[in-house]
Amino acid sequence: MLRQLQQPWVGSVAIFVAFVCVWAWFTAMPSASVSGGDAEYARLAGQSAPGQQASAIPSPWAVALRGWELITHALDRDNPNNLGIAWHLTYSMGRVALGFTLALIVAVPLGFMLGLWPACYRALDPFIQVLRPVSPLAWMPLALYTFRDSTISTIFIIFICAVWPMLISTATGTASVRAEWLNVSRVFGLPRLEHVTRVVFPASVPMILSGMRISIGIAWFVIVAAEMVGAQSGIGYFIWNEWNNLQIASMIVAIVLIGGIGLALDVILKQIGERLSFRE
């Protein structure tokens, strides 16, 4: 019994329960903003003051209830204004998948080339250094103007934010293959092609995969903001729409779902990485 209490998840559950209790306690208190003079204003505005006593932040139960509602209606798509949350998430993940795949197709071969030819790397480096720190959202108006399509624009935004980590880690991985492996390749006279495919590439796989893991995290980060700005579907649009409807509980549910999916993506990439990387 005591040993079970020492397991790490016990602490996590305790923190969660404490958090929910504090949350419930705060939301059960009458909101400060609608007391006193504001109550007077509310009456003048034709609203009944007692109705406004609940906090603006919904209680944990309200959020749980809303979550249940959203999940039971997750697959609704009877009209375009009432898309189920599963569809929004599917749209978002689809955009991330497309943008990420495009970035992968560009970044890995290009990074590999830069790693193999340091002169190319040095020539391209200033451009990479200038473009990399640009917030992906800064590209949004330009993308909307150029592509004249919100979906293509969001995919482009994902592409542009996912490409840098993969490009840089692929180039670094390719350029920093252990000297002893390069010496093996030279001493035993591997031809160029075999040197690249049998030594350099396998040696840089772990770096490529960690770049992919960073990229997918950033892509999932950015998709929410990109969809808030320029999309008519997706989880980012959903949050913004619920904000306009003052459906705070829905927003909280969406935040939890975004976190869960982000975690899942990271775990998947991590496991792919462990499977494909060599062991020593």
Added chain:
Amino acid sequence: MADLDISDVSMSFVDRSGKEHLALDRISLAIEHSEFVCLIGHSGCGKSTLLNIVAGLLTPTEGAIRCAGATITGPGPDRAMVFQSHALLPWMTCVENVYLAVKQAFRGAPQTELMDRAEQALKLVHLDHAINKYPFEISGGMKQRVGIARAFAVQPKVLLLDEPFGALDALTKSSLQDELVRIVEKTRTTVVMVTHDIDEAIFLSDRIVALSNGPAARIGRTWKIETDRPRDRLQLTTDFDSIQYRKEVLEFLYKREPFPEPQNN
């Protein structure tokens, strides 16, 4: 004709500030066919540099090296190397590691023959059971056996060993030394080995070449080790000649060429 002819080889490196450092100063050494030569010296004296030059991994600043009459311009199938850190490719099984080297040395041979050669090489070092294992699945001593198998599999004229047993425990080390002696005697390969283990050098060598301390290392002294083969490790501990060699090498390394004091600057 010597199998390996090192003539007047000098090597200098340029450091970050652009200053030139002479590491090896006009080294000349002729190594006969199927001779076993150990290069000994303090760490940092340039013995590994010399070995890398012979391997073709480094180009000497001056001088030339001929292997069986042909001047060395880079790595070649006439020389194979066993590295200090086994240097197996971890994404390949043991036999794939050997196969990769064999394939380059016998280009054009049918795949079955190449595979056979790779497997035979691993059998030669008693690794029949580990053929399809990955390097991470086997012990350090076994990894170095694969390294030795890989080098012998390409049937080099000259085998280069860069402190191959430095990272192994004493017992594993002696069993690998015995293995090496057995294969070298069987294949009559010429061997150049870098070591800083005096007992190892006396047990294995026909000739010990001691380098003076760097920078600008030169050949300080050489000993012909004329103890009869096969040598017995136990017998060597009481053998008069071998005690004498041991004393002289020690004297050279600790009296004539003591390890340089770290400079305070």
